[in-house]
Amino acid sequence: MAAQNDIEKNYQQAKEIYGELGVDTDLVLEKMNQVSISIPCWQGDDVSGFEGSDELTGGIEVTGNYPGRASTPEQLRKDLEKALSLIPGSHRVNLHAMYSETGSDLVDRNELQPKHFDNWVQWAKEKKLGLDFNPTFFSHPKSDDGFTLSHRDDEIRNFWIEHAKVCRKIGEYMGKELSDTCVTNIWIPDGYKDRPVDRYSPRQRLRKALDEIMSVEIDKDYNRDAVESKLFGIGSESYVVGSHDFYTAYAASRDVLLCMDSGHYHPEEHISDKITAVIDFVGELLLHITRGVRWDSDHVVSLEEETRAILAEIVRNDLLKKVHIGLDFFDATINRVAAWVIGTRNTQKALLEALLEPTDKLKAYEKDGDYTSRLALLEELKTYPLGAVWDYYCLQNNVAVREKWLAEIKKYEKEELLTRK
Numbered sequence: 001m002a003a004q005n006d007i008e009k010n011y012q013q014a015k016e017i018y019g020e021l022g023v024d025t026d027l028v029l030e031k032m033n034q035v036s037i038s039i040p041c042w043q044g045d046d047v048s049g050f051e052g053s054d055e056l057t058g059g060i061e062v063t064g065n066y067p068g069r070a071s072t073p074e075q076l077r078k079d080l081e082k083a084l085s086l087i088p089g090s091h092r093v094n095l096h097a098m099y100s101e102t103g104s105d106l107v108d109r110n111e112l113q114p115k116h117f118d119n120w121v122q123w124a125k126e127k128k129l130g131l132d133f134n135p136t137f138f139s140h141p142k143s144d145d146g147f148t149l150s151h152r153d154d155e156i157r158n159f160w161i162e163h164a165k166v167c168r169k170i171g172e173y174m175g176k177e178l179s180d181t182c183v184t185n186i187w188i189p190d191g192y193k194d195r196p197v198d199r200y201s202p203r204q205r206l207r208k209a210l211d212e213i214m215s216v217e218i219d220k221d222y223n224r225d226a227v228e229s230k231l232f233g234i235g236s237e238s239y240v241v242g243s244h245d246f247y248t249a250y251a252a253s254r255d256v257l258l259c260m261d262s263g264h265y266h267p268e269e270h271i272s273d274k275i276t277a278v279i280d281f282v283g284e285l286l287l288h289i290t291r292g293v294r295w296d297s298d299h300v301v302s303l304e305e306e307t308r309a310i311l312a313e314i315v316r317n318d319l320l321k322k323v324h325i326g327l328d329f330f331d332a333t334i335n336r337v338a339a340w341v342i343g344t345r346n347t348q349k350a351l352l353e354a355l356l357e358p359t360d361k362l363k364a365y366e367k368d369g370d371y372t373s374r375l376a377l378l379e380e381l382k383t384y385p386l387g388a389v390w391d392y393y394c395l396q397n398n399v400a401v402r403e404k405w406l407a408e409i410k411k412y413e414k415e416e417l418l419t420r421k
Contacts, residue, residue: 007401011392014385021358028355029393031320037347038092038132038183038326041099043339044079045070046332049098049136057139057189064333068417073101075420077123082412083340084127086405088348088397092130094326095120097167098139109136110162114173121177130180132326135160135167137188149209150190150202150241157209160188164213168223175222183286183324185259186210187228191236202241207250214254226286226324227251228259230296231266252281260285261328262306263292272309276317285319288328289347298329301343308350315354316363325351335417338409352393353386 015025042049046062046069070076080093097109100116107116114121124131137148142156149164151157164186171184190202214225229244244265251258258278260271271287279285289310291299301307314323327347331339358377365374394401400408 003401004395007388007391007395010385010388014388014392017385018356018389021361023356023358025356025389028352028389029396031355032348032352032393033089033397035320035325035351036089036091036130037344038094038130038324039080039083039340039344040094040326040328040330041076041080042096043330043343044076044336046336047096047139047330049096049139050101051098051139053139055139057143062330062332064331066332066334066336068413068420069332069336071420073099073119077120078416079337080340081127082409082416083337083344084129086341086399086408087344088394088399090128091344092132092326093120093124094132094134096134097136097163097170109140110159110166112163112166112170114170117170117174121174124174124178130178130182131174132182132324133167133171133174133184135164135184135186137163137186143189146192146235147190147202147241148188149186149213150188150206152201152205157205161209161212164209165216168213168216168218168225172218172223176219181220181222181224183224183226183257183326185226185228185257185286186213187230187259188242189233189236190242191233191240192238193235195238199239203246206241206246210250210254214256224257224284224324226257226259228261228264228286228288230261230264233296248278248282252278255283257284257286257324258282259288261288261290261296262310263288263290263296263298263328267292267294270306270309272306272313275310275313275319275323279317279319279322284322284324286324286326288326290328298331300329300331300334300339301327301346303346303349307346308353311347311350312354312357315351315357316359335409335413337412337417338406341405341409349386349390352390356384356386356389357381 018025070079097112100112101119102116137143142159148160168184171182175182227247227250229242229247230240232240248258260274262271289301291302293299314320327343329343362374391401
């Protein structure tokens, strides 16, 4: 009880400090509870899925062999429940098509149906979660040569077109069942290791394939489509068909969301700067927040400068209703459940920091040309009592405060993860 009293006392002091800048911390915490973050299910099983294959392809690499990887849908959902119990607020789970549950039936990806994800939907209903979805264009015999929707072989390309079509219907089903719009995101691994002579033809095929996929009528109240670019992957270092420029133009001209992954650009590029550059042209954005180290290495999100800049850009421009916040990381060198908790809580801390900023005051300084005051206040804010407000937010949501959640993870690891074969 003493600890709780200390948290409440520290919060009241922080409330007064932020209040002097015109920031209502109680209102900020209400806003925090209105923001759901889409958590990647694939962190829990090293992007293995439930199709029976352990081979990961498509320029994706998972490092490590920490004990306790989920190998069944039940284990994965149990792990997600543990992670979500340690994360304040109400959130979403992001699924890939490879996480279908088909029982004893062998169902290829172009024949998937909503019923193959019904267990996920019923679980999400019970836990009051939203679901997002992704077609899976990797780790499949028909993607072995590195091409899918831009493939020159009509039969292979049409297979993947059909896969994307059924996935959009599955996303619509999820959104309707949960009364919560699902975002279905398309990412493909297509590209060349060395420099091609013909860069145009694959992009023409991709455009036509996407147009055919999007021709299937979908209720946008239940499903929104997104397309995701990438700078390069293993095996496609020199040329990626679905580049940032290609997908930005496609999204703007076809009324679909543009997905920007913070690990999918040159190390010196930052998506925080791109958000307001494209939002007026695409209407809505999907973000995959990750931590790329030298390349798209999908490290667990850290509370670092770019993470903070991304959330600040969204909040400063009142874009929370136009930007869907998702995470994308997978790390098998550490406890996988802890990774979810660390990455999501760090994203929320960055969001909280942004909401606690006296943006109107800073914009007024900027408008008046008082750049000295702007810089001075931004720097002073870095040592304001963000932690006290965060602790109180966790307390409000009945989740572990500070690093106390780690003890629960260690207990779960001992009782559950280490017992798995």
